[in-house]
Amino acid sequence: MGAGPAALCIASELIQQGLEVSALASHSPKEPWPNTYGIWAEELESLGMASLLGHRWKNTVSYFGHGKDEEGAIPTSHDFDYGLFDQAAFQKSLLDRCENLDWAIETAENIVFVGKITEVLCSSGKKYRARIVIDASGHRSPFICCRS
Numbered sequence: 001m002g003a004g005p006a007a008l009c010i011a012s013e014l015i016q017q018g019l020e021v022s023a024l025a026s027h028s029p030k031e032p033w034p035n036t037y038g039i040w041a042e043e044l045e046s047l048g049m050a051s052l053l054g055h056r057w058k059n060t061v062s063y064f065g066h067g068k069d070e071e072g073a074i075p076t077s078h079d080f081d082y083g084l085f086d087q088a089a090f091q092k093s094l095l096d097r098c099e100n101l102d103w104a105i106e107t108a109e110n111i112v113f114v115g116k117i118t119e120v121l122c123s124s125g126k127k128y129r130a131r132i133v134i135d136a137s138g139h140r141s142p143f144i145c146c147r148s
């Protein structure tokens with residue numbers, strides 16, 4: 001469930017493993033992502049994905065306390081480059097790995113366990129059934145509850 005970076009990363013990996021995957025999201029997976037993503041460049045290099053950076057900052061430093069305007073502020077050097085994802089390229093690279101993925105454009109309203117199957121109930125009234133449902137609907141997911 002979802003069409004953000006988490007959903008596309010997970011779906012693309014599962015497809016590459018030969019598993020049967022269906023996807024469900026409230027909008028088209030081709031719709032541009034609204035957020036900007038930054039990451040330490042070395043993390044992407046270790047995954048062979050450095051070409052997905054749109055910008056790369058070298059000699060990165062941090063200032064603590066009141067920041068660099070504080071009198072005598074000392075920069076802490078990271079010795080790591082910081083990168084900005086080329087969002088469109090990142091999204092396309094994941095979608096390319098999800099070729100032939102079956103997408104339902106639906107908004108999930110509830111998730112119900114029925115024996116060994118999980119049902120996703122959508123606002124359209126449709127039900128989708130799967131052995132495992134992965135909720136990648138973002139940090140505001142209504143499907144995560146805290147029990148005391």
Ligand SMILES: Cc1cc2nc3c(=O)[nH]c(=O)nc-3n(C[C@H](O)[C@H](O)[C@H](O)COP(=O)(O)OP(=O)(O)OC[C@H]3O[C@@H](n4cnc5c(N)ncnc54)[C@H](O)[C@@H]3O)c2cc1C
Nearest residue numbers: 002003004005006007025026035036037038107108137138
């Ligand atoms: C301005 C901004 C800047 C950010 N910058 C960074 C950054 O630099 N680095 C970083 O790591 N993180 C950053 N974040 C955090 C960012 O939100 C997450 O890292 C990232 O988007 C999480 O990806 P996700 O796939 O889990 O969720 P999301 O990107 O939120 O995707 C959720 C998906 O689920 C779908 N969905 C939601 N509810 C339902 C439903 N009920 N039924 C069906 N589909 C549903 C949505 O349509 C969407 O496709 C930033 C966030 C914001 C707002």
